[in-house]
Amino acid sequence: MSGNTLGTLFTVTNFGESHGPAIGCVIDGCPPGMALTEADIQLELDRRRPGTSRHVTQRQEPDQVEILSGVFEGVTTGTPIALLIRNTDQRSKDYGNIVETFRPGHADYTYWQKYGVRDHRGGGRSSARLTAPTVAAGAVAKKWLREKFGIETRGYMGALGEIPIPFVDWSHVPENPFFAPNADVVPELEAYMDSLRRDGDSVGARIEVVASGVPVGLGEPLYDRLDADIAHAMMGINAVKGVEIGAGFASVAQRGSQHGDEMTPEGFATNNAGGILGGISSGQDITVSLAIKPTSSIRTPRHSIDKAGASATVETFGRHDPCVGIRATPIAEALLALVLMDHALRHRAQCGDVVVGTPKIAAHAPGK
Amino acid sequence: MSGNTLGTLFTVTNFGESHGPAIGCVIDGCPPGMALTEADIQLELDRRRPGTSRHVTQRQEPDQVEILSGVFEGVTTGTPIALLIRNTDQRSKDYGNIVETFRPGHADYTYWQKYGVRDHRGGGRSSARLTAPTVAAGAVAKKWLREKFGIETRGYMGALGEIPIPFVDWSHVPENPFFAPNADVVPELEAYMDSLRRDGDSVGARIEVVASGVPVGLGEPLYDRLDADIAHAMMGINAVKGVEIGAGFASVAQRGSQHGDEMTPEGFATNNAGGILGGISSGQDITVSLAIKPTSSIRTPRHSIDKAGASATVETFGRHDPCVGIRATPIAEALLALVLMDHALRHRAQCGDVVVGTPKIAAHAPGK
Amino acid sequence: MSGNTLGTLFTVTNFGESHGPAIGCVIDGCPPGMALTEADIQLELDRRRPGTSRHVTQRQEPDQVEILSGVFEGVTTGTPIALLIRNTDQRSKDYGNIVETFRPGHADYTYWQKYGVRDHRGGGRSSARLTAPTVAAGAVAKKWLREKFGIETRGYMGALGEIPIPFVDWSHVPENPFFAPNADVVPELEAYMDSLRRDGDSVGARIEVVASGVPVGLGEPLYDRLDADIAHAMMGINAVKGVEIGAGFASVAQRGSQHGDEMTPEGFATNNAGGILGGISSGQDITVSLAIKPTSSIRTPRHSIDKAGASATVETFGRHDPCVGIRATPIAEALLALVLMDHALRHRAQCGDVVVGTPKIAAHAPGK
């Protein structure tokens, strides 16, 4: 297979191009008997949808999902769940200027070199639009994890460019277009985005994702550790350049006496491990951080080459987010849910069903 | 499968426990016709072997590899290559004190919760010793990549705890036990390690890995991007808590006009992408950074619990590196080679053989 | 994954239920650069379509395929090819009588036991209708195999119930609804089918499939031999109860001196092996035979039970073929093409591109 399937037991096979007839996915391995409607999925799709604030792409696309199979009388049947999203807003004229040249920081060059042919319209297969089917599949995983284990998978923006966003409370996250867990910082973020837009430039972001309520025991150590599979899923999101679990790069300068989370009969004392020890979930919150690079398509002219290898100047017009990281939160949540779902099924294949509440010690109260 | 196989087409299936009869792996998918001897593999195993300096575990184990299959008259036949390393130094008495308690920061607790049974001797399956078969398999991949493409996969230590190690030259790397690319800093590193040992403590490290000579086009975008698979492999190494590609977390604060690597007829002007665009290799150097947490087994007494959930104090005696990161360099190189090898085969399955020298523009001269 | 994906490198993920909104598949791994239109696929779909003669189900369904992705300006791009077929004729009323009882010989009982829920309309997921996406995917494989190697994958009916159909010529196959390679026997077959319909009964069939032009070297011995993968694919067709390669069950009574195909500088003297030796193609024609059981849905009343385990009588009304084998020929051809395609890609991953014309000796002129 050419890499378009995520997961081992709960698999998501993603298809489509930004400006082709449709995008979508096939979920294979969903347990039977779970209530599922299009509304359950639409909810998550709407969270990542472009056009929801002035800070994101103004592409007007309803991104309406249709369940084609695998659900009968509102209940999953255990057969593949195919999800379809028609592309309705296919203004390909905006992209005419990138047919012959390669945008710096973009996949234009590598797709062309790899395949010898590429659908250049809107980035084709390399478009961030292809995260929509992932989010749709993640909605199914989220629902199962919530109903089966009480697992919640949530995320927020931890930094926009050089502006750190201190965590205040989860309740703020859905109330601003940045997924910022902090209402006070929002005006500063808005002003920052407006200035970037004026400059024709873009910036990166840092996203934090947390899964709570995870039972002990998920993960297949060596090589498919839970952290390894999370890293794979997260680094696979467009524009991600770094992934951390728990203390992440801060571990480099930590001492062993500081990093190793002590245990007491009441639970773990700290969570430097980010909820994963030896590749297996420990029952603590799983904490993941992502580095998102700045949007590559910017209005500032840049040096590049054309297909013949000659010098060219590239300037991108059309609809683009000054920070792709703004829409990354629901995508990262979906991927964390998909990885946990897959490992929950892998666990029960080998070790039998996960007993909710197995852990003999309580988890450390999450610090963030 | 329970996660003990790495790769899709060039697969490595790893087996063994730290103090069982043997460890090893089976490589499936190696192309036929490559000269291969045990010496080719031993060379890499010796680089990661404990007991080679006073700064690493004094376990005296020759780690001698035997090729059991897949090679006939010194040449690979295309059939599975099984590699066997007998465990000879099985002093399990040192580990008696961890049978009933869980070491903070260790996989003791999670293995016990997951499987209900575990081989506690020397960490059993969760021991860093199990990276040896990975290194052995990596030696086979390295040889093929070198002979087929001229790809070199090299690594070095970028920081030991809070001490940064500025890159000077590759020639220094093999000449000190830290894999430091800088001779001047070595005395400081040695003194630091000695002080840690006196304190009964440990520290983390930062490792840098670079692949050069990589052809354009390797990677299966969405979901098995080259960067995603590198992140999976690297985060799967014991003690790794973070992975970066190219600019990594520095991308968060970068502007798009700064991050996106400009192209000229002579090559890329910078390499913030770390050699990967849209999940596909660009022909530039692939640059990866890893955060390694401090060794969990330290002589400092720590709070923990026993199997009954009661309070306990854990102190680890026996042979342990004050910095597991010291031996991580050859391991990370091996994994980078394994991922590239796998993607080279995946590429030629779908797109036909990689043409060496395909890229029409030269790669940016690597900055590090 | 729950088994709805066929293949390793050229994968087909199948979705849909007989009376849901749509059926279809996602092909992942198709090489880029091949011309492909909906007409290429429709051609094969029309060959298996019900309603094309009075001997097959009178379901009136155009089975019109839509390419949703993976093709740009008429050429494959190397990205997933999603194929969609809307279900238009969803007369579920005919199936009302099987909601509470289990039809003998049908999957009703096992689906219900496995999943605890099932889409009973028209057999749901277990319907032979789900072979349509397989045939559609097979059309893509057939085209690539033909253009790349000159491989032709063809089939015919070898027996209808107790009536053997001697092979006369391939030219007869498309000219009768039975795929019989023999025009003379057609009137007898038609009379036989009419009598079955009058009796409210059904009968089995024997199908022969042949691939010619296959290069030497396809197949991954132990365990994914070419013959093993063919057997998997063929036994996976609804109603197939037996698979033979080459001499098949006749080998039991053969002597070694008779079975082993002798070789001469001009080619093989016989083809008892069916074109596969040690799991690898030999360059001879690959010959496969299938046993298809009689249609289970018949008008004759039969003993069964209901969901409560009580006795029940089941009689099936509605549209059913008196011989499901009649439509099996294009399905078997498609599966043989899919397996060959997959192994062609697997071969070139490990051994480099197949050289057409490699074989140093000519293949035995096929006897059938």
Add this chain to the structure above:
Amino acid sequence: MSGNTLGTLFTVTNFGESHGPAIGCVIDGCPPGMALTEADIQLELDRRRPGTSRHVTQRQEPDQVEILSGVFEGVTTGTPIALLIRNTDQRSKDYGNIVETFRPGHADYTYWQKYGVRDHRGGGRSSARLTAPTVAAGAVAKKWLREKFGIETRGYMGALGEIPIPFVDWSHVPENPFFAPNADVVPELEAYMDSLRRDGDSVGARIEVVASGVPVGLGEPLYDRLDADIAHAMMGINAVKGVEIGAGFASVAQRGSQHGDEMTPEGFATNNAGGILGGISSGQDITVSLAIKPTSSIRTPRHSIDKAGASATVETFGRHDPCVGIRATPIAEALLALVLMDHALRHRAQCGDVVVGTPKIAAHAPGK
């Protein structure tokens, strides 16, 4: 991967050549907590071992298995179980005459064409010796299936060449070298084998395998049906040319009113389905038949070619069974157990643990 792994969740990765240092396998996915010793495995290996009667290869090899990993204090730990069998009897001189020529009916030619290099000693990788690791892995699966579900996987010889062997009783099977379920026919079989040996010829065989006690619900319909995976495993055995489930090729001439097994509150009335409906186990006995071709290595001189394509005469000396089918029974049993084991784990991944005794109706009393 190059096809040397069987299974999806309970995987067996096989390695080795007939005359290399060792053969063996790695089992990944075995549930933790099962008692397992080398004696459990040796028992099955001894059943397939050559040299146990005058009718099979006189190769004197103890085939002693060593467990290298995955078992601690006599119990499986959930980590990979590596099994090693050293090759001790490596008389490669007998095979000198096949280095330059290709034996008719053998894999010599196809391996050489595929890989361009091959280990010719004793057939190398294509030797039936490589079924030993499969049998060893099967012993582990058999034990789990027996202890978990009470499933028994048994086989017998149904025909030796043209001599049918009517089933009398399972008790006869272990008491003769043919695995014949019938003591009366044994003298005739022995005389027949002696005459073949005198003629320097060989013959085929028919093997029957039965699994009883199988719960309803195993199998992943479309494409990894239980019957499809059984067919894959069986056709992957050296020398197998045909596979049947239940009525098999006899279904061709059956009527639907005869083939479809009626159900009553007391169970199924017949078992034409062979225990599988719609690709899912029905709770009845699973019945499988195999056609084994005659041994290709015979003393009768045969026409062939050499590597240069010139005419050659091949005569095989050395140790060979006049009927490879004689040792096929334990191999086929092992593979049936491996497939059932894999599907049991796949089932509980998606649908939760199999409830033993689920079926609401009793299975049809097996006829054979």
